Amino acid sequence: xxxxxxxxxxxxxVSVRTVSNVVNGSxxxxxxxxERVQRALDELGYRPNLAARSLRAGRTxxxxxVIPELHSPYxxxxxxxxxxxxxxxxxxxxxxxxxxxxxxxxxxxxxxxAPIVDGLIISPWALGAEELAERAGATPMVLLGxxxxxxxxxxxxxxxxxxxxxxxxxxxxxxxxxxxxxxPQPGLRNGTAEQRLAGYRRALRRAGVTPDPALEVPVPTLxxxxxARAMARLLDGGGPVPDAVFAFSDELALGVLLVARERGIGVxxxxxxxxxxxxxxxxxxxPSLTTVSPDKAQIAERALQCLADRVYSPGxxxxxxxxxxxxxxxxxxxxxxxxxxxxxxxxDRVGGARSGGx
Amino acid sequence: xxxxxxxxxxxxxVSVRTVSNVVNGSxxxxxxxxERVQRALDELGYRPNLAARSLRAGRTxxxxxVIPELHSPYxxxxxxxxxxxxxxxxxxxxxxxxxxxxxxxxxxxxxxxAPIVDGLIISPWALGAEELAERAGATPMVLLGxxxxxxxxxxxxxxxxxxxxxxxxxxxxxxxxxxxxxxPQPGLRNGTAEQRLAGYRRALRRAGVTPDPALEVPVPTLxxxxxARAMARLLDGGGPVPDAVFAFSDELALGVLLVARERGIGVxxxxxxxxxxxxxxxxxxxPSLTTVSPDKAQIAERALQCLADRVYSPGxxxxxxxxxxxxxxxxxxxxxxxxxxxxxxxxDRVGGARSGGx
DNA sequence: CTGAAAGCGCTAACAG
DNA sequence: CTGTTAGCGCTTTCAG
Numbered sequence: 001x002x003x004x005x006x007x008x009x010x011x012x013x014v015s016v017r018t019v020s021n022v023v024n025g026s027x028x029x030x031x032x033x034x035e036r037v038q039r040a041l042d043e044l045g046y047r048p049n050l051a052a053r054s055l056r057a058g059r060t061x062x063x064x065x066v067i068p069e070l071h072s073p074y075x076x077x078x079x080x081x082x083x084x085x086x087x088x089x090x091x092x093x094x095x096x097x098x099x100x101x102x103x104x105x106x107x108x109x110x111x112x113x114a115p116i117v118d119g120l121i122i123s124p125w126a127l128g129a130e131e132l133a134e135r136a137g138a139t140p141m142v143l144l145g146x147x148x149x150x151x152x153x154x155x156x157x158x159x160x161x162x163x164x165x166x167x168x169x170x171x172x173x174x175x176x177x178x179x180x181x182x183x184p185q186p187g188l189r190n191g192t193a194e195q196r197l198a199g200y201r202r203a204l205r206r207a208g209v210t211p212d213p214a215l216e217v218p219v220p221t222l223x224x225x226x227x228a229r230a231m232a233r234l235l236d237g238g239g240p241v242p243d244a245v246f247a248f249s250d251e252l253a254l255g256v257l258l259v260a261r262e263r264g265i266g267v268x269x270x271x272x273x274x275x276x277x278x279x280x281x282x283x284x285x286x287p288s289l290t291t292v293s294p295d296k297a298q299i300a301e302r303a304l305q306c307l308a309d310r311v312y313s314p315g316x317x318x319x320x321x322x323x324x325x326x327x328x329x330x331x332x333x334x335x336x337x338x339x340x341x342x343x344x345x346x347x348d349r350v351g352g353a354r355s356g357g358x
Numbered sequence: 359x360x361x362x363x364x365x366x367x368x369x370x371x372v373s374v375r376t377v378s379n380v381v382n383g384s385x386x387x388x389x390x391x392x393e394r395v396q397r398a399l400d401e402l403g404y405r406p407n408l409a410a411r412s413l414r415a416g417r418t419x420x421x422x423x424v425i426p427e428l429h430s431p432y433x434x435x436x437x438x439x440x441x442x443x444x445x446x447x448x449x450x451x452x453x454x455x456x457x458x459x460x461x462x463x464x465x466x467x468x469x470x471x472a473p474i475v476d477g478l479i480i481s482p483w484a485l486g487a488e489e490l491a492e493r494a495g496a497t498p499m500v501l502l503g504x505x506x507x508x509x510x511x512x513x514x515x516x517x518x519x520x521x522x523x524x525x526x527x528x529x530x531x532x533x534x535x536x537x538x539x540x541x542p543q544p545g546l547r548n549g550t551a552e553q554r555l556a557g558y559r560r561a562l563r564r565a566g567v568t569p570d571p572a573l574e575v576p577v578p579t580l581x582x583x584x585x586a587r588a589m590a591r592l593l594d595g596g597g598p599v600p601d602a603v604f605a606f607s608d609e610l611a612l613g614v615l616l617v618a619r620e621r622g623i624g625v626x627x628x629x630x631x632x633x634x635x636x637x638x639x640x641x642x643x644x645p646s647l648t649t650v651s652p653d654k655a656q657i658a659e660r661a662l663q664c665l666a667d668r669v670y671s672p673g674x675x676x677x678x679x680x681x682x683x684x685x686x687x688x689x690x691x692x693x694x695x696x697x698x699x700x701x702x703x704x705x706d707r708v709g710g711a712r713s714g715g716x
Numbered sequence: 717c718t719g720a721a722a723g724c725g726c727t728a729a730c731a732g
Numbered sequence: 733c734t735g736t737t738a739g740c741g742c743t744t745t746c747a748g
Contacts, residue, residue, distance in 0.1 A: 002496070004741055015719045020743065030717060050474040051418060052741035054409035055724050062452075069438060071638075076434030080427060083455055092452055092474075094420075097441055116408040116450070138360070224642050258642055280429075284582050284616055286644040362725055373735045378727065388733060410725035413740050 003044040012040035023048065062092050063307060064117040066108050067144075068100040068125050072223070072251065073279035075123070078144075081300035082121065089308060091118075100188070100221075102126035119307035128189040140310035142303045145190050151320045154306040158294040158327040160192055164199025166329050167246050167274045167292050172207045174335055176244035176272055179204065180215040182230045182256060183222070183248025183276075196248050196276070214239035219252060227255025235263060243271060250275035250282040250291055257285060257334070273334040287333035294327045361402040370398035381406065420450050421665060422475040424466050425502075426458040426483050430581070430609065431637035433481070436502075439658035440479065447666060449476075458546070458579075460484035477665035486547040498668035500661045503548050512664040512679040516652040518550055521685050522557025525604050525632045525650050528687055530565045532694060534602035534630055537562065538573040540588045540614060541580070541606025541634075554606050554634070572597035577610060585613025593621060601629060608633035608640040608649055615643060615692070631692040645691035652685045 005023075009016045014037060021027045022037040023046075029037070040046075054060045065082050067075045079095055086093045094117060098104035105127045109120070123144040124132055130152065132143065143155035171179050181200045185193040201211045217234060219226040227247055234242055247253035253275030257267060265271050267287055275282055278293030302323050309318065331337040363381075367374045372395060379385045380395040381404075387395070398404075412418045423440050425433045437453055444451045452475060456462035463485045467478070481502035482490055488510065490501065501513035529537050539558045543551040559569045575592060577584040585605055592600055605611035611633030615625060623629050625645055633640055636651030660681050667676065689695040 002741095005743095006741080016742080017720080017744085018718060021718085024743085026743085028717070033717080049413070049741050051409050051412035052724090053743080055407070055413050055726090055741080056743050058724075060409060070428075070441065071431075071435040071438040073429075073431065073434070073639075076431070076437075077429040079434075079453075080429040080455060083428065083453060087454075092454075094450055095437075095441060095453055096445075096450075097438060224638070254642055258644070261644055280582070281639045284612055286616070286619055360725095363727095364725080374726080375728085375736075376734060379734085382727085384727085386733070391734080407725050410740090411727080413725080413742090414727050416740075 002049065003046050004049070005046075008037070008040045008044055008046050011044060012037045059118050059311065060116055061090065062094055062117045063304070064108070064120045064122075065093050065095045066098060066105070066120065066122040066124075067095070068123060069097050070095060073281055074249070074251075074277045077279065078123075078296050078300060081297050082304065085297075085300045085304045089304060091304070098125065100125035106131075118311045121303045121307065124190050125188050126190075140307055142306045144299065144303060145192050151322065154303075154310075154321045154323070156299055156303045156306065156323045156325060157192075158292075158299075159324050160195035161199040161202070163276070163292045163294075163327050163329075164196040164246070164248075165203040166199075167276065168200045168203035169207070170290070170329055170331065170335060171244040171246060171272055171274060172203065172209070174244070174268075174272055177209055178212075178215065178240050178242045179209075179244040179246060180217060180234055180242035181246050181248070182217045182219065182227060182234075182252050183246075184216055184218040185220075185222075186218055187220075193248055200246055212240065215242060219248075222249040222251055224251050224255035224258065227252030228259045229255070231256040231259040235259070245271065245273045247273065247275050250277045250279045250289060253289055253291070253334070254281060254285055257287070257289070267334055268336040272336065274329075275334075278330060283332070285334075288339045290332045290335040290337065291330055292327055293330045295325050298325045360407065361404050362407070363404075366395070366398045366402055366404050369402060370395045417476050417669065418474055419448065420452055420475045421662070422466070422478045422480075423451050423453045424456060424463070424478065424480040424482075425453070426481060427455050428453060431639055432607065432609075432635045435637065436481075436654050436658060439655050440662065443655075443658045443662045447662060449662070456483065458483035464489075476669045479661045479665065482548050483546050484548075498665055500664045502657065502661060503550050509678045509680065512661075512668075512681070514657055514661045514664065514681045514683060515550075516650075516657075516685040517682050518553035519557040519560070521634070521650045521652075521687075522554040522604070522606075523561040524557075524687050525634065526558045526561035527565070528632060528648070528689065528693060529602040529604060529630055530561065530567070532602070532626075532630055535567055536570075536573065536598050536600045537567075537602040537604060538575060538592055538600035539604050539606070540575045540577065540585060540592075540610050541604075542574055542576040543578075543580075543606075544576055545578075551606055558604055570598065573600055577606075580607040580609055582609050582613035582616065585610030586617045587613070589614040589617040593617070603629065603631045605631065605633050608635040608637045608647060611647055611649070611692075612639060612643055615645070615647070625692055626694040630694065632687075633692075636688060641690070643692075646697045648690045648693040648695065649688050650685055651688045653683050656683045 005016045005019050009019045019037055021029050022034050063086060069075055070079060083093045096108045105124060119140040121142045141153045143153050145157050181197060183193055184197050204211050217230040219230050245256050247256055253273050256273055260267050260271055267273055275289050275291040278291045282289035282291050306321055333339050363374045363377050367377045377395055379387050380392055421444060427433055428437060441451045454466045463482060477498040479500045499511045501511050503515050539555060541551055542555050562569050575588040577588050603614050605614055611631050614631055618625050618629055625631055633647050633649040636649045640647035640649050664679055691697050
């Protein structure tokens with residue numbers, strides 16, 4: 001059995017109250033007593049029992065992070081940043097994966113960990129905001145990604161419409177006209193893909209180009225293989241051959257690059273490619289990938305801030321926050337710009353910058 | 359305040375004991391009573407308080423996963439697999455990153471979460487097994503990676519010497535002789551790099567090739583940029599120009615590929631490249647990357663199994679386990695083999711297979 | 717400045 | 733089959 005406050009108290013010849021005070025510095029203790037207690041603490045190697053502490057405090061110090069998958073570069077990086085931001089607040093993160101499945105999202109929301117965590121950060125794919133808000137119950141929740149018509153919960157995201165618009169404009173500016181959009185996901189409820197599609201179409205229309213449904217290729221996932229298949233379909237479908245692709249994720253874009261290479265299509269000469277997410281692989285791809293770079297550190301930071309606001313002042317009925325995080329377009333070789341020197345990524349040419357507010 | 363057992367008991371007109379029985383199915387309850395209690399449970403939306411439950415049980419149901427970094431493809435994938443393996447056992451995973459720093463490793467081991475978790479899975483970089491074992495104290499611990507001379511704790515790893523030997527032999531078999539090793543890490547204490555270096559040298563010697571120190575390039579990290587710099591140093595250092603590279607991680611190998619491309623060096627014609635880890639990026643790289651593929655799912659599964667054995671039978675003084683997990687060599691384009699069709703990775707040609715035991 | 721004791725929500729030993 | 737109750741380790745109110 002681990003040593004408890006009582007053991008320490010007995011050893012030091014004081015009451016548990018005093019030991020507790022020394023441990024937490026909550027009240028003033030005489031120098032002599034503190035020293036004696038400290039010695040007992042050290043000798044016994046005392047560790048507070050967090051379960052007991054949580055039971056008293058009503059808080060656990062844990063936050064749940066629910067994401068589709070940990071092994072994808074984007075979510076891996078984001079998860080790392082959330083963990084760090086949490087550490088700064090002395091919180092601990094519990095990570096769960098849903099694989100984008102509705103039943104998993106439901107289960108994680110209400111079932112397994114809901115009772116244990118003080119708050120939940122969730123990046124939904126399958127579930128709509130309505131169902132999410134309803135199921136979360138009393139646990140404070142932050143939504144990552146864009147879809148919350150009713151403003152039911154806090155949420156943090158980039159301006160997907162604007163970002164997609166900029167990415168498309170970047171291609172238009174380079175003289176491309178048959179720009180394909182790889183990434184619509186009809187089956188998903190989170191709305192991110194819809195918004196990127198809307199931004200894409202808006203940029204086209206503003207440039208006097210009529211969106212061509214044959215150039216909008218839906219995908220089942222955001223992974224490379226899906227991007228590769230989409231690209232193959234574009235080339236073999238008998239429709240217009242694109243001179244550019246806006247992919248809704250860097251991974252899709254990397255799949256597109258793969259097929260382009262297999263078919264002997266020159267990038268960027270014959271085909272310009274823009275991705276979304278700014279994952280590390282894109283910087284080292286061949287050619288390096290132009291992309292929309294969301295400020296992931298800020299996504300993590302602000303999501304945690306939202307949670308902190310609610311956890312530490314449960315009474316204050318603040319209305320759900322809608323936070324827009326900055327993004328920027330990073331132009332690289334896949335659209336005819338220079339690769340950054342030595343691949344450090346530090347000197348990427350920045351094509352556009354955008355700042356977000358609440 | 360969340361509804362407690364007492365609330366439900368009051369509502370159903372029974373005692374807490376009975377409610378507890380219904381919730382846990384721990385004793386037999388009459389059909390009528392069960393039904394009434396269940397209704398109250400549903401109406402009040404009862405959720406057990408895990409802090410209280412843990413306090414009683416002396417277990418928290420949490421395991422800690424301590425890894426250098428979450429955003430690297432290898433650890434991201436591994437973390438995902440650990441989370442899944444844990445889910446199968448109704449355990450929850452807390453993930454922490456050390457960035458390979460000794461102080462972080464120490465802090466996480468003894469400080470922040472040690473008291474809260476039932477067990478710890480740690481992939482050490484900076485700390486040696488001795489210090490790890492000493493600091494972990496009573497918390498069951500599993501080491502990931504290879505370095506535990508004193509058999510102080512359970513540990514799970516591939517046979518790094520053998521794997522490196524096979525990788526090097528694969529290059530030798532292709533007729534290469536000036537094979538560079540990119541990846542020794544003199545500063546680290548976990549020993550993985552040392553073992554891969556040993557396997558590399560062993561294969562060379564057995565083939566009658568004398569290891570050339572000028573071809574062994576140390577790196578500060580396992581990332582792409584480090585691989586790129588190492589490759590540049592190999593080419594510009596004035597030493598022998600390699601005709602092959604064995605990189606100790608896929609990321610390093612991808613950095614090597616990048617520089618090869620920049621310098622107009624043909625892969626695999628002029629330079630054959632083998633990596634280690636089998637991360638997804640390698641499958642989609644250009645050219646696709648030959649690599650040593652550790653069975654990551656099994657690493658996760660067996661690590662958790664070790665923990666379970668100790669957590670559920672604390673009395674049984676089983677000696678520390680030393681578990682070797684299988685790996686296989688996956689031959690792809692970077693050593694002159696065929697890319698798998700459509701990049702699915704399912705039909706990779708397997709160059710060698712190896713099975714591990716305890 | 718320090719001690720005694722209540723009680724957080726739950727489980728399980730003990731009674732009935 | 734069900735009720736009562738002690739106690740897990742801690743914080744904190746109330747006394748002293």
